[in-house]
Amino acid sequence: MPEMSGTGEVRKLSYGEAVNAALHRLMEELPETLVYGEDVGEPGGVFGVTRGLRKQYGDRAFDTPISESAILGSAVGAAMMGRRPIVEIMWADFSLVALDQIVNQAANVRYVSNGRLAAPLTIRTQQGGAPGACAQHSQCLEALFLHVPGLRVCMPSTPQDAYDLLVTAVHSDDPVLVVENRMLYFGAKEEVRVGGAAGPMGGARVRRSGTDATVVTWGAITARVLEAAESLAGEGVDVEVLETPWLNPFDTEAVTAGAARTGRLAVVHEANVTGGFGAEVVARVTESGVPLSAPPLRVGTPDTRMPAAPVLAEALVPDAARIARELRALVRGAS
Amino acid sequence: MSERRLADLLAMWRIRAFEEKVRDLRAEGSIVGSVHLCIGQEAIPVGACDALEPEDALFATYRGHGWAIARGVPVTPLFAELMGRATGVNGGRGGSAYFTAADHGFHGENSIVGAGAPIACGAALAGRFDGSGRAAVTVFGDGAMNQGAVHEAMNFAAAFDLPVVFVCENNGYSELTPIADMVRSDRLAGRAAAYGMPGHRIDGNDAEAVRFHMRDALEVAREGGGPTLLECVTERIAGHYIGDAETYRRPGEMDRIRRREPITRLREGLLADGVPAAEIDAVETRARGEIDTAARTALAAPLADPATVKEHLYA
Numbered sequence: 001m002p003e004m005s006g007t008g009e010v011r012k013l014s015y016g017e018a019v020n021a022a023l024h025r026l027m028e029e030l031p032e033t034l035v036y037g038e039d040v041g042e043p044g045g046v047f048g049v050t051r052g053l054r055k056q057y058g059d060r061a062f063d064t065p066i067s068e069s070a071i072l073g074s075a076v077g078a079a080m081m082g083r084r085p086i087v088e089i090m091w092a093d094f095s096l097v098a099l100d101q102i103v104n105q106a107a108n109v110r111y112v113s114n115g116r117l118a119a120p121l122t123i124r125t126q127q128g129g130a131p132g133a134c135a136q137h138s139q140c141l142e143a144l145f146l147h148v149p150g151l152r153v154c155m156p157s158t159p160q161d162a163y164d165l166l167v168t169a170v171h172s173d174d175p176v177l178v179v180e181n182r183m184l185y186f187g188a189k190e191e192v193r194v195g196g197a198a199g200p201m202g203g204a205r206v207r208r209s210g211t212d213a214t215v216v217t218w219g220a221i222t223a224r225v226l227e228a229a230e231s232l233a234g235e236g237v238d239v240e241v242l243e244t245p246w247l248n249p250f251d252t253e254a255v256t257a258g259a260a261r262t263g264r265l266a267v268v269h270e271a272n273v274t275g276g277f278g279a280e281v282v283a284r285v286t287e288s289g290v291p292l293s294a295p296p297l298r299v300g301t302p303d304t305r306m307p308a309a310p311v312l313a314e315a316l317v318p319d320a321a322r323i324a325r326e327l328r329a330l331v332r333g334a335s
Numbered sequence: 336m337s338e339r340r341l342a343d344l345l346a347m348w349r350i351r352a353f354e355e356k357v358r359d360l361r362a363e364g365s366i367v368g369s370v371h372l373c374i375g376q377e378a379i380p381v382g383a384c385d386a387l388e389p390e391d392a393l394f395a396t397y398r399g400h401g402w403a404i405a406r407g408v409p410v411t412p413l414f415a416e417l418m419g420r421a422t423g424v425n426g427g428r429g430g431s432a433y434f435t436a437a438d439h440g441f442h443g444e445n446s447i448v449g450a451g452a453p454i455a456c457g458a459a460l461a462g463r464f465d466g467s468g469r470a471a472v473t474v475f476g477d478g479a480m481n482q483g484a485v486h487e488a489m490n491f492a493a494a495f496d497l498p499v500v501f502v503c504e505n506n507g508y509s510e511l512t513p514i515a516d517m518v519r520s521d522r523l524a525g526r527a528a529a530y531g532m533p534g535h536r537i538d539g540n541d542a543e544a545v546r547f548h549m550r551d552a553l554e555v556a557r558e559g560g561g562p563t564l565l566e567c568v569t570e571r572i573a574g575h576y577i578g579d580a581e582t583y584r585r586p587g588e589m590d591r592i593r594r595r596e597p598i599t600r601l602r603e604g605l606l607a608d609g610v611p612a613a614e615i616d617a618v619e620t621r622a623r624g625e626i627d628t629a630a631r632t633a634l635a636a637p638l639a640d641p642a643t644v645k646e647h648l649y650a
């Protein structure tokens with residue numbers, strides 16, 4: 001029996017199912033929403049995430065040609081006219097063929113019209129590595145979008161956040177990029193509270209409390225950070241894991257407060273290090289003047305292209321063992 | 336005449352046997368990750384590559400294993416690439432979607448839809464300055480015809496009379512979506528007129544027809560007549576990728592496809608011309624033997640060395 005309450009209902013959902021549940025809810029409660037993209041209509045999405053929408057909402061959910069500029073540009077135009085499009089870019093890597101519509105167009109609509117126009121569109125995409133994934137299907141591009149003022153960006157890693165962040169994104173009157181992860185879609189089912197009020201943007205999640213260091217992370221790698229943190233706990237190294245699924249707006253205060261408490265800061269992301277958002281997080285904490293007992297640490301993929309061979313890719317993307325090693329050195333001092 | 340058709344049959348069997356072997360290796364875990372097979376579409380690379388000169392440039396897509404093989408890239412390093420071996424044609428860096436062998440005039444697959452088309456224009460442009468007389472061929476699917484980069488490339492090549500042949504493999508689907516639902520007119524070759532270049536819709540399951548039109552297009556291109564669009568109508572017998580449940584297929588569709596697929600058709604033609612069945616069947620046996628040996632050799636090679644992973648990022 002689903003548990004009912006004033007703030008919704010609890011259901012057991014995988015990450016992908018949680019996205020699907022949010023889409024169904026949004027189509028139901030916001031008649032101005034549209035859902036479209038490549039293979040999202042009849043087939044229900046290459047990962048099955050948009051299943052059932054076409055059947056239930058007819059023309060409001062549809063397939064498009066392989067035309068990312070037209071998908072994104074039409075979403076900007078429809079949003080200006082009062083629709084609330086939720087468009088899918090199958091892989092974040094494919095957004096690059098249509099970056100203009102995101103960076104020059106969507107992000108500018110409100111500002112250059114002096115606030116008279118808005119572009120309340122949501123771009124759902126997914127990114128990241130997977131075994132055997134190739135160079136153009138495994139990049140982590142969030143930093144590119146975080147450099148763009150006017151565009152909101154979030155990256156859920158749990159079924160609950162996959163649901164909640166999408167609901168918040170679609171209710172927002174600004175363009176929001178929701179970066180999902182295909183490795184998470186088919187993960188374990190968890191209890192997800194659905195149907196509650198749309199929450200505000202922003203905020204951080206304390207996934208593990210600890211006293212020796214504050215580790216900031218986001219996206220699918222959060223699970224590896226938690227694994228590393230648990231293994232370190234067995235050695236008496238006790239780190240706080242702070243997940244920040246909202247990257248714009250970013251909860252700088254929560255991070256700074258954590259760093260002030262523990263005196264050490266690490267940022268772990270799957271994206272490559274140079275120009276990654278980890279650099280921004282370190283800069284903000286440094287600028288805040290919080291005293292740290294060790295230099296801040298960034299852990300990410302080395303600055304290289306992504307190879308297809310699993311043995312090569314595994315040598316690049318940080319795993320729990322490498323994360324633990326680096327965090328141990330941060331806390332204990334390099335040995 | 337039947338000699339050339341037997342040669343085509345062997346070339347097509349090499350590709351099919353390779354792809355079927357890839358499917359087996361993927362199922363048993365020796366190959367990991369996303370793989371797009373070209374089973375059913377073999378006649379296009381076989382016919383087209385026969386018309387190419389060594390100096391010509393060829394740009395394919397993720398569904399490009401057949402193009403690499405037809406261009407003469409040895410199959411052992413292709414298998415090794417798929418299995419992440421040090422002996423892979425790209426040392427394991429590329430994988431299924433980026434086979435590249437410039438020394439065989441194979442300038443690479445690509446897994447961004449439509450991305451190869453402008454690059455082919457550049458390869459043709461370079462030929463203007465390097466005295467090679469090179470023509471460039473870019474291969475893409477029906478779905479790619481709706482990608483901005485392909486439109487830009489067609490106009491670019493046409494405006495500058497660049498020696499480019501645009502080969503569209505129209506297999507009726509873009510992933511899980513029928514092309515007919517995504518265009519007003521699915522006679523894709525008709526678009527060529529808008530760019531002021533010739534466009535032909537041809538039988539992509541007939542290697543001879545592809546060879547004929549490709550020769551023609553290349554001749555025009557080399558003489559300064561500019562680009563051509565060849566829409567090669569075909570069907571894929573496999574799913575979009577390995578693991579595709581193919582729920583979008585309509586009743587009877589696969590039976591129809593199997594009847595008109597290129598190997599079955601060529602076999603029937605040869606039989607009708609009196610070529611003994613044993614001679615025809617020997618072609619398949621020979622191809623499968625070569626492929627099995629290559630796969631075994633590749634599998635025995637060492638995995639790519641992680642210590643080298645950062646090599647080849649910069650000069």
Ligand SMILES: Cc1ncc(C[n+]2csc(CCOP(=O)(O)OP(=O)(O)O)c2C)c(N)n1
Nearest residue numbers: 094398446447448476477478479508509510
């Ligand atoms: C720019 C871009 N958008 C989307 C994709 C995802 N995608 C990969 S293959 C494909 C379908 C391509 O269809 P088509 O061009 O007909 O080629 P086919 O796969 O049928 O050979 C799509 C949508 C991609 N790789 N690149």
Ligand SMILES: [Mg+2]
Nearest residue numbers: 476477508509
């Ligand atoms: Mg196609």
